[in-house]
Amino acid sequence: MKVLVVYNVVDLLDKGQSEDLLAEQESKIVEEAVANSLRSFGHQVVSVPIRHELWEPLREFDPNEWLIFNLCESIRDKTYLEPYVISVYEYLHFRYTGSNRLTLATCLNKGRAKEILKAHNIPTAPFQVIGPPTVRRQLDFPLFVKPVAEDASLGITLDSVVESERELRQQLRFIWDTYRQPALVESFIEGREFNVTVLGNENPRVLPLSEINFAQIPDPKARIVTFKGKWVEESDDYKFTQVISPAKVSESLRAKIVKVAVDAYRAMGVRDYGRVDLRVMNGTPYVLEVNPNADLSPDAGISRAARVAGMSYAMLADEIVRLAAHRYKLKEPRPRIISMRLKARSAGADGVRAIPVGGFKADKKQSAPAPVPVAVAAAHS
Ligand SMILES: Nc1ncnc2c1ncn2[C@@H]1O[C@H](COP(=O)(O)OP(=O)(O)O)[C@@H](O)[C@H]1O
Ligand SMILES: [Mg+2]
Numbered sequence: 001m002k003v004l005v006v007y008n009v010v011d012l013l014d015k016g017q018s019e020d021l022l023a024e025q026e027s028k029i030v031e032e033a034v035a036n037s038l039r040s041f042g043h044q045v046v047s048v049p050i051r052h053e054l055w056e057p058l059r060e061f062d063p064n065e066w067l068i069f070n071l072c073e074s075i076r077d078k079t080y081l082e083p084y085v086i087s088v089y090e091y092l093h094f095r096y097t098g099s100n101r102l103t104l105a106t107c108l109n110k111g112r113a114k115e116i117l118k119a120h121n122i123p124t125a126p127f128q129v130i131g132p133p134t135v136r137r138q139l140d141f142p143l144f145v146k147p148v149a150e151d152a153s154l155g156i157t158l159d160s161v162v163e164s165e166r167e168l169r170q171q172l173r174f175i176w177d178t179y180r181q182p183a184l185v186e187s188f189i190e191g192r193e194f195n196v197t198v199l200g201n202e203n204p205r206v207l208p209l210s211e212i213n214f215a216q217i218p219d220p221k222a223r224i225v226t227f228k229g230k231w232v233e234e235s236d237d238y239k240f241t242q243v244i245s246p247a248k249v250s251e252s253l254r255a256k257i258v259k260v261a262v263d264a265y266r267a268m269g270v271r272d273y274g275r276v277d278l279r280v281m282n283g284t285p286y287v288l289e290v291n292p293n294a295d296l297s298p299d300a301g302i303s304r305a306a307r308v309a310g311m312s313y314a315m316l317a318d319e320i321v322r323l324a325a326h327r328y329k330l331k332e333p334r335p336r337i338i339s340m341r342l343k344a345r346s347a348g349a350d351g352v353r354a355i356p357v358g359g360f361k362a363d364k365k366q367s368a369p370a371p372v373p374v375a376v377a378a379a380h381s
Contacts, residue, residue, distance in 0.1 A: 003038050003321060004061055004094075005047045006085075007031040007071035026297055030071055033298045037314035038069070038321065052076050054088045061094075067324060068096035069317075070293065080149060082108060097324040099292035103269040107292050110184050111148050113268060117287055120267040122260060124287045125189050130172060131182035137168065142188040142221060145171040147179040151291065153230040155179055161188055161221045189288070190220050191281040194247060196261035197294075197305035199273050199319065201327050204265055206258045207305035211247035216240045243301070245308050253280065260285040268292065272323040275301050 007027045035045045048057050050072055072085045083105040089096045099107075107113050111129040118124060126139055129148055137143075141163045147155045155175055162168045168185070175183040193214070197207040214223035217240050229237035249257070261276040268274075268290045275294035278285045294302055298313050306316040 001321060001325065002044045002066045003046075003069050004058075004066045005031055005035045005038070005045060005069045005071060006058070006096075007047065007049060008074050009049045009051050010074065010077055026295070027071055027073060029298070030296050033313060034069055034071065034296060034317045037317035040314050041318040043318075043321065050075055050085075054085060055092075058088070058092055058094070063093040063095070066094065067321065067328075068094050069321065070096045070098050071296070073293070079151070080108060095324065095328045097272055097320050099269065099271045099274070103271070103292050107268055107270075107290050108151075109149050110146070110289055111182075113290060114184075114287075116267055117264060117290075120263065122263050122267055122287055123284050125186040127184055127186040129182050130185050132172075132176045135169060135172060137165070137185075139185065139187055141168075143168060144186045144188045144224075145175060145183050146186075147175050148182045148184040150179060150181075151289075152295070153225055153227045156224065156226050157228075158222055158224070158226065160226075161224065163221075188221065189279040189281050189286050190223075191279050193223075193225070193277070193279045193288075194257055194285070195243070195301040195305075196257060196276045196278065197273070197302045198261060198265045198270070198276065199323070201271055201323060204262050206261060207302075207311075208246035208308040209249060209254065209257060210243045210245040210301055210305055210308075211249070213242050213244045214240070243304065245304050253283070256283070257285045260287060264290050271327065272320055273302065 007030065009028065031047055031049075035047050038045045046061070046066075048061075050057060052075070054075060068089055070085070070089070073079060073082055075081045075085055083101040086096070086101040086104060090101070106116060111127065114124045114127055125144075128138055130136075143162050145160050145162055145168065155178065159167070159171055159174070162171050172183050172185075175181070193212040195210045195212075197210075198204045199207065212223075212225060217223050225241050226237045228235040229241040232238055257278065257280070260278060264276050264278075264287045265274055270290060270292045273294065275291045277288040277291070279288060280286070294300075296302060296317070303313050303316060306313070311319070
């Protein structure tokens, strides 16, 4: 299949803190990993870096031939433009991997996302969105304060947990001034934290659970994943928040976590792949956030969960392409793509893991190679 790996290049940030660039520049690493993986699976791959302009770099490609592997998390260094990127893909009639504009836009705003989760009766911590200048606290301490529309633990430190009016105001001021947006204030969920990777569409499947190991942090209020914990490898925060995968959980807790994660994935309309972060208090998993188009870094949560499930990184990248192609076949048949023989043969999400790569070379007239035999397909599953 012809795949355009579209990713954003970040040169500088117009807000936040300079260290935040660490998180933003990850996209180049992911681009290389995805492109190499897809090549190893026989796809024809072209990478398209995006800086300020999206239309021009895409114009030369025929949307009927190319599927976009969407790694664009921002454009013009603005995360909130992530959904706009999708508008351009759709305007140009490209098909793309991952979630659509509405899902991306909703999940980007954690307050909005939580309203939707609540409407679906999916447990999530009670919350308020507080913008400057008035603070009318309705929840009891301890509270957790974060930017309402950032990800990758941006703006999250031990000060994010507040236990008094003074601390709350101080942290709100920090978020408003540094991130120039309202803050999401939530009840602090004290308990174990899990990352749940979900793959698929009609029948999403959950990969082995990952848990953050907080065992070396005695204070339960300090058991959080800070920015340093996520990105600065030399820091104690990083060393003391290692991930255990597969997580050791009882069967009943596992079942509860899987249900809440899949419900949340569905409620937000996530497509192809995503990660649900949650914490468990008094036996109930509370959704912290849903990450559509979640980080595909080779060392991040989804890739790790895939590895534990026996899928290499390359298989994961390939499966995301297959899921997207399958989805478009169901909804928007296009002759060149649909003549592939999509037959569910494996336990893969929606049964698409076993489609031979050759199956994507769909245009019978022009495709010289014979269809890949089923035996080859089985080797991938
Ligand atoms: N309500 C909460 N209670 C306890 N810890 C929280 C809460 N919200 C977030 N955290 C901690 O902050 C981290 C980052 O929050 P999250 O909502 O996942 O944002 P991000 O998009 O930055 O990953 C979480 O991994 C968790 O450790
Ligand atoms: Mg998170």
